[in-house]
Amino acid sequence: MNDSFDRLYGDYHQSLFQFIFYMVRDREAAEDIVQEVYIKVLKAYQTFQGKSSEKTWLYSIARHVTIDWIRKQNRRKKKLLFFNLSQKENQLADLQPLPDEFITQQESVKELYRALASCTIQQQQVLVLRYIQSLSISETAAILGWTESKVKTTQHRGLKKLKGLLDQRPGLEEEWKDGIV
Amino acid sequence: MESSKWTEEEIQKQLEKMPSVKDKRSKEFIFHEIEGKLTASSLHKRTAKKTWMMPGLAMACLLAIVFILMPFPFFKKEASAPGPPDRTLPGRNQVKPDVVARDPEPPAGRVDASEHENNAPIKEKEKDRPNPKIKKPQNKNQGSTAPSTQKEIPADNKTSGDEEAPPVTVKASSDENYHSPLMKDELNKQLKEGKSLVTVAYSDDQAELVVPLSFLVKGGGTYADKVEDVLGSFHPEKVGLQPTLLNQAKLSEKAGAVVVNLPAGSVSSSEEALLPKVLGYTFGYSEGYSKVKLETDGKPGYEFSNLGPKEELDVDGVRGGPAFSYMTSTGDEFLVDSNATTFAKPAENLEKAMDQMKEGYKDKKLVPAVPEDTTLHADRSGAKATVTVKVKGKTDDEETRKMIDAALVTAKNYGSDTVAFDNGAGTEQEADEQKTEQVGAVNFMETKE
Numbered sequence: 001m002n003d004s005f006d007r008l009y010g011d012y013h014q015s016l017f018q019f020i021f022y023m024v025r026d027r028e029a030a031e032d033i034v035q036e037v038y039i040k041v042l043k044a045y046q047t048f049q050g051k052s053s054e055k056t057w058l059y060s061i062a063r064h065v066t067i068d069w070i071r072k073q074n075r076r077k078k079k080l081l082f083f084n085l086s087q088k089e090n091q092l093a094d095l096q097p098l099p100d101e102f103i104t105q106q107e108s109v110k111e112l113y114r115a116l117a118s119c120t121i122q123q124q125q126v127l128v129l130r131y132i133q134s135l136s137i138s139e140t141a142a143i144l145g146w147t148e149s150k151v152k153t154t155q156h157r158g159l160k161k162l163k164g165l166l167d168q169r170p171g172l173e174e175e176w177k178d179g180i181v
Numbered sequence: 182m183e184s185s186k187w188t189e190e191e192i193q194k195q196l197e198k199m200p201s202v203k204d205k206r207s208k209e210f211i212f213h214e215i216e217g218k219l220t221a222s223s224l225h226k227r228t229a230k231k232t233w234m235m236p237g238l239a240m241a242c243l244l245a246i247v248f249i250l251m252p253f254p255f256f257k258k259e260a261s262a263p264g265p266p267d268r269t270l271p272g273r274n275q276v277k278p279d280v281v282a283r284d285p286e287p288p289a290g291r292v293d294a295s296e297h298e299n300n301a302p303i304k305e306k307e308k309d310r311p312n313p314k315i316k317k318p319q320n321k322n323q324g325s326t327a328p329s330t331q332k333e334i335p336a337d338n339k340t341s342g343d344e345e346a347p348p349v350t351v352k353a354s355s356d357e358n359y360h361s362p363l364m365k366d367e368l369n370k371q372l373k374e375g376k377s378l379v380t381v382a383y384s385d386d387q388a389e390l391v392v393p394l395s396f397l398v399k400g401g402g403t404y405a406d407k408v409e410d411v412l413g414s415f416h417p418e419k420v421g422l423q424p425t426l427l428n429q430a431k432l433s434e435k436a437g438a439v440v441v442n443l444p445a446g447s448v449s450s451s452e453e454a455l456l457p458k459v460l461g462y463t464f465g466y467s468e469g470y471s472k473v474k475l476e477t478d479g480k481p482g483y484e485f486s487n488l489g490p491k492e493e494l495d496v497d498g499v500r501g502g503p504a505f506s507y508m509t510s511t512g513d514e515f516l517v518d519s520n521a522t523t524f525a526k527p528a529e530n531l532e533k534a535m536d537q538m539k540e541g542y543k544d545k546k547l548v549p550a551v552p553e554d555t556t557l558h559a560d561r562s563g564a565k566a567t568v569t570v571k572v573k574g575k576t577d578d579e580e581t582r583k584m585i586d587a588a589l590v591t592a593k594n595y596g597s598d599t600v601a602f603d604n605g606a607g608t609e610q611e612a613d614e615q616k617t618e619q620v621g622a623v624n625f626m627e628t629k630e
Contacts, residue, residue, distance in 0.1 A: 002212065009208050017204040031204065038215050051374075101200040112195055131196035146627065149361055153582065159189040166187045 004045050005038060012055065015133060016062050022128045023066045025117060027099060033069055037062045052142055059143040063125065070121060108166075115165040123158030130155055359514040360420075360624045362586050363395060368621030371397050378622055379407045381415075382462035382521070383422035385509070388451040389545060390522035392422055392507060392515045393462040395622035404468050405432040405439050415626070421509025425459045426452050435474070438493075439464050442476040443483055453487050454523050457494060462521060465496035466623075472496060502527030503534040504590040505547040506583060514583075515624045516590050517547060531559045531566055531595040538591060550587035552580050557588060566592045589620045 016037065021030040040061050048057060102110055116124060122144075129140045130151075137155075141148045204211075363371075368378060379398050382391040396415070398407050409432050417424055431442040441460070448456065464470040474493045475483040482492040502519030509515070519525035525542055528534040535557040541549040551557060558569040568588050 002216075005212055005215070006208075009211070013208075013211075014201075014203050018202050021202045022199075027202075030202075031206065034204065035211060035214050035218065038211070039218055042215070042219070099202060101202050105200060108195065109199065112192070113199065127196060131193055132199050134197065147361075147363065147367055147625070149364070149582070150627070153359075153361075156189075159192055162192050163187050163189060166192065 002042065004042060008038070008041065008054075008058065012058055016058065019059065019128055019133055020062055020066050021099075022116070022132055023121075023124060024069060025099075029069060033065055034062070036065050040065065056139065056142045059129075060145065063143060067121060111166065111169055112162065115162050118165055119158050119161050122154050123161060126151055126154045127158045127162075358508075358512045359583060360394070360626060361582065362516065362590065362620045363397075363622040363625035365621035368397075375399065377404075377407055379404070379411050380463060380466045380468070380622065381408055381411045381427070382425065382459045382466075383417040384425050384452075384455055384459070385507070385546075386421075386423060388423075388455055389524060390507070390517055390547070391425070391455055391458040391462055392517055393466055393521065393623055394420075394422075394515075395625045397622075403434040404464075404470075405434045408432055408463060419511070420513040420626075421511035426456065427459060427463065438472055438474050439470055440474045440476055442479060445477050445484075448483070448485060450486050453485050456485075456488075457496070458521055458523075460494055461496040470496055501594050502591075503538040504550060504587040504594070505538070505541050506550040506587065507547055516550065516583075516587055518590070518594055519547075520594070522547070527594075531561055531592060534591050534595060535559045535568070535588075538587060550583045552584065555584060557584075559588075559592070561595075566595075568592065586620070590623060593620050 013034070017030060017034050020033045020037075021027065024030055024033065037058070041058060044061075048054070052060075098110060098113065102113055116127065119127065125144060126140060129135045129143060130137070135143070137148050137151050140146075141151045144151065146154075372378065376397040376399055378395060380393050380395045382393045384391055394415075394417075396411050398410055400407070400410070402410075408427070412424075412428050412432075426443060426448050427441070429444060429447055433440045433442070452459075460473045464473055472493050473496050474481070475491055477483045482490050484490045502521075502525065504516045504518050507515050507517040519527045519537070519542075522542070522545070524545060525547070528537045538551050538557060539549050541547050560567045560569075
């Protein structure tokens with residue numbers, strides 16, 4: 001097996017997969033995308049100059065591939081909408097079943113997962129990297145190619161958006177505090 | 182039913198507890214899939230080249246035939262047609278077509294008019310005077326007018342040999358409309374990596390103020406070269422601003438001075454009023470030039486309608502006045518000094534400037550960057566200004582940041598090196614973060630790596 005792949009897989013695979021999954025919310029798509037990321041990474045591995053950390057480099061490629069995928073999906077949806085064929089398709093996409101990992105979770109977790117989808121792509125990226133992946137502000141900024149202050153602003157806006165959405169769902173906060181599953 | 186009230190802290194904690202989602206496939210399976218795709222893509226690459234060779238050749242031949250058969254008088258007639266000066270120099274923007282900004286389409290009306298009336302003559306003029314600087318960033322896209330670059334380039338594309346990419350490529354759409362300043366620490370970090378700071382002033386729609394935009398650019402050359410690079414690759418319309426007379430000037434440096442070479446009769450009277458601001462913020466603000474030499478079609482001096490003949494203009498001391506928030510028609514938000522306008526009179530000192538910051542010039546779209554229920558007070562001791570922030574109501578973090586940025590810019594305009602924010606009660610969070618930071622570059626335009 002390719003040594004580079006072996007090492008990258010060991011060091012980053014599950015966290016990369018998780019990042020991609022939370023962005024696209026579709027296991028099959030995440031599987032395809034993570035493969036695509038490896039293909040790009042392995043092709044360019046010799047040219048990696050080490051200016052950024054390997055992790056940053058890997059994540060930024062994952063981010064680009066993921067965003068390309070999301071944009072393609074959005075374009076597809078728009079086209080379908082134009083031809084008035086989209087209703088069923090969109091309903092299916094919007095009402096996608098929750099992943100297995102969420103089935104036994106509290107309602108508030110499920111609701112948060114759904115609310116996350118209402119944030120902009122940029123907000124989602126920041127929230128996933130910062131909180132679900134536990135990356136620092138500087139790591140997040142390096143991956144996204146932003147300034148740290150922009151990460152902070154986007155993070156704040158994302159949290160605010162989530163708060164607005166969750167506040168419309170009474171009882172969730174109490175459930176979370178009480179630990180009801 | 183009473184609705185629940187989440188705090189941001191609770192949401193953060195909840196996000197941290199989100200379930201971990203794992204790829205259930207084995208490492209071997211994934212490697213096998215990747216290997217298969219890599220082989221397939223290398224095969225496809227070879228065949229793809231062959232597939233495109235013939236249509237490519239055919240297209241090249243077709244273009245050559247069309248170019249040869251194009252009647253010469255058609256160009257000549259257009260070249261002699263009179264028209265007002267066009268601020269968008271087509272030559273520049275065609276050479277570097279891959280600027281990416283928020284709005285992929287420029288304002289339709291303006292483009293149509295200039296296409297008909299102005300583009301052709303300037304194209305001809307450009308042909309007549311060879312511009313070595315325009316040729317500098319030649320790339321594979323040269324000659325193509327197709328705006329094929331309105332999308333983000335994946336990171337791996339850069340690493341796989343796109344070495345001749347233009348130096349300034351502004352990032353694609355963002356939900357961040359406020360172009361905050363770049364802090365000095367971060368600026369220094371970028372400068373150490375070999376980038377250069379370039380500030381270029383653009384005009385508002387009414388030609389009443391200029392907005393200095395800061396860019397970090399790669400590559401060598403003089404500061405004038407870098408300004409030309411920005412002018413050639415950034416479309417200010419995308420952020421609701423307008424090109425200036427610099428967009429049709431040739432810039433160079435002779436004996437340490439910037440030379441602005443303008444076509445005769447290219448400066449209108451409204452632009453004349455903004456001229457010192459445009460030159461000042463572009464050359465005097467971040468780079469500290471004190472004078473700009475003027476030329477007309479390569480000869481010393483320029484004959485202005487109001488200012489009269491001028492061979493050079495002072496550009497130092499542009500900084501000044503309190504900073505306000507200015508929002509363009511595209512929703513982009515910038516900080517603008519009162520000195521960057523033709524209508525505002527800057528306050529004499531920092532203390533008065535803080536008071537002015539609360540008022541703004543709302544009829545001119547310069548609004549206070551300070552929330553209504555906040556008061557600012559400045560005490561200066563030497564180069565250090567202490568700004569006291571008093572917040573009555575609850576202040577949004579975004580608003581606080583904008584206010585702090587504006588206070589920093591204002592303090593810098595009045596010669597303070599350091600600003601300490603003493604916010605008392607209410608905004609402790611911000612005080613910790615912003616206490617010793619300084620403004621490195623105003624209205625920073627993030628560029629793609």
